[in-house]
Structure formats: C-alpha cells, structure tokens
Amino acid sequence: MNAIQFNAVGKDFGAFTALKEVSFAVEQGDFFALLGPNGAGKTTLISILAGLTRATRGTTKVMGLDVQADYRAARRAVGIVPQELVFDPFFNVREALVFQSGYFGIKHNDGWIDEILHNLGLTDKAHTNMRALSGGMKRRVMVAQALVHKPPVIVLDEPTAGVDVELRQTLWSFVKSLNEKGHTIVLTTHYLEEAETLCNRIAMLKRGELIALEDKNTMMQRGAARSVILKLKPAQLPVSLQPLLIAQHDNRFELKLADIKELDAILAALRAEQITLKDLEITQPDLEEIFVQMMHA
Amino acid sequence: MTGFYTLFRKEVLRFWRVAFQTVAAPVLTALMYLLIFAHVLDAHVQPYPGVQYTAFLIPGLMMMSMLQNAFANTSSSLIQSKITGNIVYILLPPLSHLEFFGAYTLAGAARGFVVGAGVLLATLVFSIPPFKYPLWIIVFGLLGCSLMAILGLIAGIWAEKFDQLAAFQNFLIMPLTFLSGVFYSIHSLPPFWQSVSHFNPVFYMIDGFRYGFFGISDVNPWHSLAVVGFTLAILTLISLSLIKSGYKIRR
Ligand SMILES: Nc1ncnc2c1ncn2[C@@H]1O[C@H](COP(=O)(O)OP(=O)(O)O)[C@@H](O)[C@H]1O
Ligand SMILES: [Mg+2]
Numbered sequence: 001m002n003a004i005q006f007n008a009v010g011k012d013f014g015a016f017t018a019l020k021e022v023s024f025a026v027e028q029g030d031f032f033a034l035l036g037p038n039g040a041g042k043t044t045l046i047s048i049l050a051g052l053t054r055a056t057r058g059t060t061k062v063m064g065l066d067v068q069a070d071y072r073a074a075r076r077a078v079g080i081v082p083q084e085l086v087f088d089p090f091f092n093v094r095e096a097l098v099f100q101s102g103y104f105g106i107k108h109n110d111g112w113i114d115e116i117l118h119n120l121g122l123t124d125k126a127h128t129n130m131r132a133l134s135g136g137m138k139r140r141v142m143v144a145q146a147l148v149h150k151p152p153v154i155v156l157d158e159p160t161a162g163v164d165v166e167l168r169q170t171l172w173s174f175v176k177s178l179n180e181k182g183h184t185i186v187l188t189t190h191y192l193e194e195a196e197t198l199c200n201r202i203a204m205l206k207r208g209e210l211i212a213l214e215d216k217n218t219m220m221q222r223g224a225a226r227s228v229i230l231k232l233k234p235a236q237l238p239v240s241l242q243p244l245l246i247a248q249h250d251n252r253f254e255l256k257l258a259d260i261k262e263l264d265a266i267l268a269a270l271r272a273e274q275i276t277l278k279d280l281e282i283t284q285p286d287l288e289e290i291f292v293q294m295m296h297a
Numbered sequence: 298m299t300g301f302y303t304l305f306r307k308e309v310l311r312f313w314r315v316a317f318q319t320v321a322a323p324v325l326t327a328l329m330y331l332l333i334f335a336h337v338l339d340a341h342v343q344p345y346p347g348v349q350y351t352a353f354l355i356p357g358l359m360m361m362s363m364l365q366n367a368f369a370n371t372s373s374s375l376i377q378s379k380i381t382g383n384i385v386y387i388l389l390p391p392l393s394h395l396e397f398f399g400a401y402t403l404a405g406a407a408r409g410f411v412v413g414a415g416v417l418l419a420t421l422v423f424s425i426p427p428f429k430y431p432l433w434i435i436v437f438g439l440l441g442c443s444l445m446a447i448l449g450l451i452a453g454i455w456a457e458k459f460d461q462l463a464a465f466q467n468f469l470i471m472p473l474t475f476l477s478g479v480f481y482s483i484h485s486l487p488p489f490w491q492s493v494s495h496f497n498p499v500f501y502m503i504d505g506f507r508y509g510f511f512g513i514s515d516v517n518p519w520h521s522l523a524v525v526g527f528t529l530a531i532l533t534l535i536s537l538s539l540i541k542s543g544y545k546i547r548r
Contacts, residue, residue, distance in 0.1 A: 054543060103303055
C-alpha cells in the first residue's frame, strides 16, 4: 500500500485549470519533495489530499483510504502544515494543541503534546497566547498542530518560507527523526538545497502537470546539468570540442558533459592534438540547476 | 463525540473569554431599552389586562437579546475563522458535518442563554414577571436560540466579508427582531402591520416565549410552536446541506 496515491487528479477553478491529470504515488517511509514554481499547483494538490479542496476529477488516497468516500479515516492518517500562517488568536499554544487533539477524538494527549513542544523548542511558550508569538514561533505551533494525532503521513507546505535558520534546523532534525521512525514526509519548498539534502524522492510540477518523478539520486544524475572543467596547456581547445564549451577562464575550460562516457572521447581529442591535461574536475549538478533546466524545457 | 464536544467547548470559551463584549454589553443595551421605554410608557400603556408595560417588556427584551446574540455568535465566529484562515484547523480533522453543525449551533444557543440570564437578572429589580409556564419559556428559548444560531451559521458560511455579514445583520436580523412585538402587542398595530407581523417567524418566538411568563399571548402557543419548529427544520436542512457540500468552505 502506498502512503499517498493520486489517480488522474484534476482541479478547475472556474475556467482555469490548476491541475490537469496528476498521477503519482508516495511510498511509505519516503521523504518526498514536491517542487515547482509558484502557481504550479502544489498547494492545490495538498489541499485535495487534506480534503480542504475537492478535486474536479480523479481520486486521492492516503494510506489506502479515499479522501472523500472515507474522509474520516483518511484525515486521521495525515497531518498537514498549511502554507499560510494561520492561528486562533483566542488561545494559547497548549490550548491550541489540546483542542486540535480533541477534534481528532483524542482526550488525554498531554504526554505527546509535551514531547512535541519539547522537540520544537516551544516548551517555554506553552502558555503564551498565539497572538504574542513571532512568525517563526507560530510556524512551529502549526507544525505541532499537524502532529497531535501522530499521523503516519506528514505534509509540510513550504514550512520554511521566510523562517530563520535556527527554526529550519530544529524543524528538519525533528522531521528527520519522525521519518526515521517510519512517518512518511512530503514537503514543498523553495529552498532546493533542503530537498537535496533531506529527500529521497522528488516530484516536479509545472503548470498543473507532473513533469518529473524520480529518486533523488537518479535526478541528480541527469547529465545535462553536469560539466567537466579542464585545465589545459597550451590553453586551447580542439575544434571538435568547441560545441561543448560553456565557459573559459584563462586555461580553464568548462565543457558540457551529458554522459560520463563522453569523457573518454574528450580526453582522446586532447591527446590527438597533444594538449596536456593539467587538472580535471567534474562538477555535480545541483538540484537548482536541474530544476531551472527542467522548468525551461 | 470527543470531536463534537471539543468544538463546542472551544466555541463557548471563545465568547466567554471576551464576556465583557459578548455578554455584558448586550445586557447593558437591554437594560437601557427597559429604562427608557418603561419610563416613558409604563403609566400609559397596558398591553394585556393586568400586565404592566415594564413586566410585559422584560421577556421580549430578554428574548430579543438572546436571539441576536445566538446569531452573532455563530456568524462572527465563522466569518472570523474564514477571513483569518484558521478555519483549516476545523476542516482538517475528521469532524462530520453533523458535529460541525451541532457544536456551532449549541455554542450559539449557549451564548443566547447566558445573555438571557443576564438580562433577566439585571431587570429583576424593576419587575418580576410571573413565570407562569416555565416549560414554554425553556422550549421557546431553546428553539429560538437554536434557530438564530443556525441562521448565523448560514450567514457566516455565505458571507465572504465583514460588510456582507453586517448587511445581513442590519437588513434582516435587526428588522425581524425589532418588528416582532418586543415593544408592543401586535394587537395594538393597524391591521396591515398585524398581518405583516404574522409572516415574521421571530414574532412567534417572542410571543410564545412571553406566553410562558404571563399565560397570555397574541396567538396560541401551539401555533407559534409549529411555526418556529417548521422554520427551524427548514433552516437545519439548508445549513446541513451547505456544510455537507462544503459550500464556500471546501472549495
Ligand atoms: N481558490 C482558488 N480560486 C482560483 N484560483 C486558484 C485558487 N487556488 C489556487 N488557484 C490557482 O491555482 C494555481 C495553483 O495554485 P497553488 O496550488 O497555490 O500553487 P503553488 O502552491 O504551487 O504555488 C494558481 O494559478 C492559483 O492562482
Ligand atoms: Mg503553494
């Protein structure tokens, strides 16, 4: 059973199609990144999963439970941290968490609430009114609210947008520990290095369509974004290699390297013209470059 | 059950925390009406034989405050949650549409009852109405407050901005409650306005409620009960189907 299953999910807002026909699965135990530029449809997809929005087409399941037909069980299986900073100004942090537990039918949850508060660095804010918290602290409470019912699937919609470094670290180490304990994590983020270091699988959305879904390692291998830097003596490039040239600084030439196997041919071309190779460096593409390339493809 | 009870408790705490605005203020307003109208009219008007105007006015004012506050509680809570976005915390958990409906409605009715009790206590110094049929008082209080809480629920779901809600309140709720025989027996009205009043469900709530105090009313309390019960049933069905469909809430 998959943690999340989208089957040909589509959403129209009037005449505007926010999601076309999105199908993919998040496996149990995944640390999954959902990437895409603003307006790609990430939040809409998450809202459908959460039951906040109804899909126009298709079906969505969480832990095998249909989010519409079996909405009560489905909602127990998932914890959502919404993108917008929202809070109830009438209550303090602990009250917010006790109420949230109650909505999920959990009466005595103090032990787990204390644990969440501790792990998110909120213990000494427990009796502070939500209104009096800074933005970063409110964001932590939102994460806590998503966890009161110990959901097997946790979805964070841009949890670190506009948030200080300290929170990012606290948050990620906590979320990582939850993932290690078996919770499936889905996150959307604009900080691609976060997705790169944390996630094992990555999906990309563009204008309401899924354009890629791969293991992170496979995606990182996408050659087009990789290059090789050659330090040459004399500082000249064989004509046959000119089409590959990306940049040149003095005797350093950066060449496109679509496939690692092409390295042989490049070295052969150098040898043929008796150009000495002084140094060689293969750059790993970062997700940012892959992302930009794929979005412009 | 825990989910329903938690939401109910949260909604009650929400107004209780700011009881100065949500309870004390409407009690004071009712007291002002009583002071002014009773002072001006007590010597001149006797709405029912043997019933002084001040005594007559108290149940009407009490019920009017109850109804307005039951409406205000659900409608303002919902629109605030919608506008600030924190309604997601109610929408994400596995609450059924019945739990949602029941918790908001009962909390609204609870505010109505607290305000009603306040008005009654504050006005006891002026006149003690006879409490002839307490059961009728409770039945009409409960049905009336629930009905208005449900109307507030519908208004809160429908309105997208505070001024839309204010329009609903000023152009529907206020006229309905003021022109319902709170301040007069409709028998003292010209025939045309008497028949208009008969199309106002709030008139029956007030009239039935007042019957419980004096044992006298403009129409038979069973008739009033039927009208109020029927209106309540219709509004319940409308609001349940709105909540179930996710109208303006789950887009
Ligand atoms: N309630 C709505 N009504 C109309 N259009 C919407 C609504 N919600 C989202 N959209 C549109 O759908 C598209 C996808 O939005 P969203 O899912 O928020 O994107 P993302 O989270 O990837 O930035 C955007 O073009 C947005 O303007
Ligand atoms: Mg978004």
